Amino acid sequence: MKRLIVFYSYSNNTRGIAKEIQDKYNYDCVEIKTKEAYSEDYNLVLQSEEKLVPMDYQPDIEDINIDLNLYDEIILCTPVWWYSVASPVNTFLHTYILKDKTIIPVATNGGWLGRTFENIEKLTGCKIKNSISLKFDENRLVSTYEFEDWLNNLEESD
Numbered sequence: 001m002k003r004l005i006v007f008y009s010y011s012n013n014t015r016g017i018a019k020e021i022q023d024k025y026n027y028d029c030v031e032i033k034t035k036e037a038y039s040e041d042y043n044l045v046l047q048s049e050e051k052l053v054p055m056d057y058q059p060d061i062e063d064i065n066i067d068l069n070l071y072d073e074i075i076l077c078t079p080v081w082w083y084s085v086a087s088p089v090n091t092f093l094h095t096y097i098l099k100d101k102t103i104i105p106v107a108t109n110g111g112w113l114g115r116t117f118e119n120i121e122k123l124t125g126c127k128i129k130n131s132i133s134l135k136f137d138e139n140r141l142v143s144t145y146e147f148e149d150w151l152n153n154l155e156e157s158d
């Protein structure tokens with residue numbers, strides 16, 4: 001059973017979480033990168049994505065350059081964007097065939113998860129397990145205890 005971390009991060013919350021998972025278990029890790037960089041203006045991105053996310057927007061992403069056939073499980077770390085996965089993660093889920101894999105979704109957010117997990121399941125047809133919603137207050141994880149607990153039990157999950 002081999003696991004891969006796949007993450008996207010715009011303002012670094014999800015990057016930190018992906019790094020903590022990797023530091024603990026040494027899983028292979030790959031970052032989803034857009035071909036065109038997003039604006040550094042947070043509010044601009046917030047506003048434009050409000051219209052784009054419901055339209056199933058899929059920005060171009062770089063090739064992830066990894067053989068997904070080598071992995072049974074994907075720990076998918078995404079920020080929540082307008083109650084779903086971040087648009088670059090939406091592209092990833094549409095681009096790569098994941099259907100025989102299990103996905104462990106990790107969604108960082110400001111408290112409004114929406115249909116993020118349901119959408120991942122619907123889009124991929126994958127088995128979903130051990131999902132975790134991590135609320136951030138700006139760039140501070142609200143419940144570090146909950147995350148540590150989840151992290152410590154990650155290898156035991158079936």
Ligand SMILES: Cc1cc2nc3c(=O)[nH]c(=O)nc-3n(C[C@H](O)[C@H](O)[C@H](O)COP(=O)(O)O)c2cc1C
Pocket residue numbers: 008009010011012013014015042045046047049050078079080081082083084108109110111112113114136138
């Ligand atoms: C475009 C955009 C849309 C967002 N939509 C939501 C949302 O629907 N619900 C929520 O709780 N937080 C939302 N947020 C806040 C982020 O999910 C949260 O800050 C997350 O931890 C950011 O992860 P990152 O730093 O890895 O990019 C949104 C942020 C952005 C930039």
